[in-house]
Amino acid sequence: MSLLCILGPTAVGKTELAIRIANRIGGEIVSVDSRQVYRGMDIGTAKPTPDELRLVSHHMIDCVMPDEPFSAADYQRGADEAIRQIRERGNKPMLVGGSGMYFRAVVDGLFQGPKADPELRRKLRQEAEKFGIPYLHDRLEALDPEAAEKIHHNDLLRIIRALEVYEKSGKRVSELRKQWDSGETRYKFTAFGLNRPREELYERIETRVDHMMAEGLLDEARSFSEYSRDLQAINSLGYKELFDFLDGKHDLAEAIRLIKQNTRRFAKRQLTWFKRDKRIRWIDLSTCSSPEDIIIEESDHQINETR
Numbered sequence: 001m002s003l004l005c006i007l008g009p010t011a012v013g014k015t016e017l018a019i020r021i022a023n024r025i026g027g028e029i030v031s032v033d034s035r036q037v038y039r040g041m042d043i044g045t046a047k048p049t050p051d052e053l054r055l056v057s058h059h060m061i062d063c064v065m066p067d068e069p070f071s072a073a074d075y076q077r078g079a080d081e082a083i084r085q086i087r088e089r090g091n092k093p094m095l096v097g098g099s100g101m102y103f104r105a106v107v108d109g110l111f112q113g114p115k116a117d118p119e120l121r122r123k124l125r126q127e128a129e130k131f132g133i134p135y136l137h138d139r140l141e142a143l144d145p146e147a148a149e150k151i152h153h154n155d156l157l158r159i160i161r162a163l164e165v166y167e168k169s170g171k172r173v174s175e176l177r178k179q180w181d182s183g184e185t186r187y188k189f190t191a192f193g194l195n196r197p198r199e200e201l202y203e204r205i206e207t208r209v210d211h212m213m214a215e216g217l218l219d220e221a222r223s224f225s226e227y228s229r230d231l232q233a234i235n236s237l238g239y240k241e242l243f244d245f246l247d248g249k250h251d252l253a254e255a256i257r258l259i260k261q262n263t264r265r266f267a268k269r270q271l272t273w274f275k276r277d278k279r280i281r282w283i284d285l286s287t288c289s290s291p292e293d294i295i296i297e298e299s300d301h302q303i304n305e306t307r
Contacts (some may be wrong), residue, residue, distance in 0.1 A: 003083070003187050005095040007032070007103060007274055009267035011204045013285055015048055017194065018096040019056050021292045028057040028086045032097025032106070035236060037063040037070055040135050040224070043141035043217045044238040046208065057259035059086075066224060066233035072231050076105040083187075091153040095189075100273035108190050113161075114168035124160045125230060133235075136163065150273070156238065157232040190299040192282040195271065200286055205263045209238075213256060216241055237262055 004027065006018045018029055031037075035045040039062045048058055059082035064070045079095075079102075086093040093108060128136050129275075134153045141148035143166050151158045162173040196204070221242035227234045229243065239258050245255035274280055281298065283291050 002047070002299065003093055003095055003104065003107070003189035005032075005107070005189050005191035006194065006295070007034055007095075007100075007280060008098060009201065009270040009274075010046070010098055010263060011208045011267065012194045012196055012201060012255075013204075014096055014098070014194055015046075015052065017285075017291060017295075018094060019052055020047075021269045021295060022056040022092075022094055023304050024166060024292065025092050025296060026090075027094045028059065028082075028089075029094050029096045029295075030082050030086075030106075031060045032079075032095050032099050032102045033060075034075075035233065036097075036101055037075065038066045038233045039064065041066060041220070041233065041239070043212050043215050043220045047213070057086075057091075067227055067231055072101055072105045073110055075102050076110060079106045086246060096272050100270065100277075103191075107185050107187055107191075113165045113173070113176055117164055120164055120167060121160055125156070127229065128156055128160075132226050133159065133230075136160070139163065144172040144174050147172060150174075150269075152269075152273040154235055155232065156230055156235065176301075189279075191277070191280045192295050192298075193274050193282045194285055194291070195282055201267060202264050203296075205267060206260050209256065209260050209263060212238070218245075220248060226287065237266055262274040269298060 004021075004025075006014055006021070008014050018027075019025060022029055023090075033045065035041060036047050037060060038045070041047075047061060052058075060075065060078055063074075063078060073280065083093040095103060097103070124136060132158050136156070136159045137148060137151070137153040139149070140159055140162050144162060149161050151162060165173050165176065197200070217238065221239045224234055224239065225243065225246055229235050229240075234240075234243075241255045241258045241262065244250060244258075245252050250258075283294065285291060288294065
């Protein structure tokens with residue numbers, strides 16, 4: 001049974017469309033989101049609402065607490081198990097989300113890098129505390145410009161891993177990722193990318209941020225204010241800007257402006273990542289009147305062809 005994958009940038013409308021499709025084909029959704037795995041981070045990660053969760057079974061949501069380690073390999077194992085169980089129930093697994101790394105971890109696998117070195121990681125974290133995370137990002141940029149371009153300058157976990165790979169193996173992460181180009185996949189899949197005109201997408205992002213604030217995002221961020229800012233989950237979009245407000249670095253209006261600005265930039269990076277994958281068929285939701293019909297028909301056609 002082929003995986004049906006629905007991908008795209010934040011706020012484009014993936015969840016709503018995926019739920020409609022799942023209800024028509026007997027599907028269950030496996031979230032492809034690197035932050036929805038964390039418990040309690042509900043509003044800021046735009047998790048499906050309780051009503052949406054009642055409509056369709058969702059997996060790989062609320063897996064660990066924000067201060068617990070969680071890697072792409074952990075995600076891969078959890079997603080594999082969810083897919084296995086969904087198939088055992090006779091339902092259709094659907095990968096839905098915006099994390100390009102997690103998508104490829106499932107369908108293509110993970111590149112083979114050196115094992116974690118706790119002592120090296122501790123040393124790098126100490127440097128980040130002393131000099132700031134961008135300091136490590138600058139070092140990575142000097143060693144592996146291609147990897148640095150794809151890793152946000154505040155994504156401490158991925159920066160440390162990229163530096164660790166270079167220190168332990170002498171190889172760049174960007175080189176190891178080329179293992180993905182072998183053409184072999186772990187699952188047969190059909191992938192659709194959702195998009196909208198840039199201005200329309202940006203307007204949806206701004207509306208979503210306003211809705212998140214109205215729903216209590218500031219209180220949600222405040223509930224995690226005692227956590228270390230170095231945690232990947234905490235030092236992420238939507239929360240970091242509000243922590244800076246809570247720490248007195250700027251006012252609330254500026255925090256909201258920065259959330260909107262950084263979310264627009266994040267959406268652009270997501271699109272850049274996915275557009276490199278030529279296996280994804282793109283659908284413009286602003287002009288397509290029945291995207292669910294197209295997705296269902298084309299995925300069924302491809303499944304029949306591979307039988």
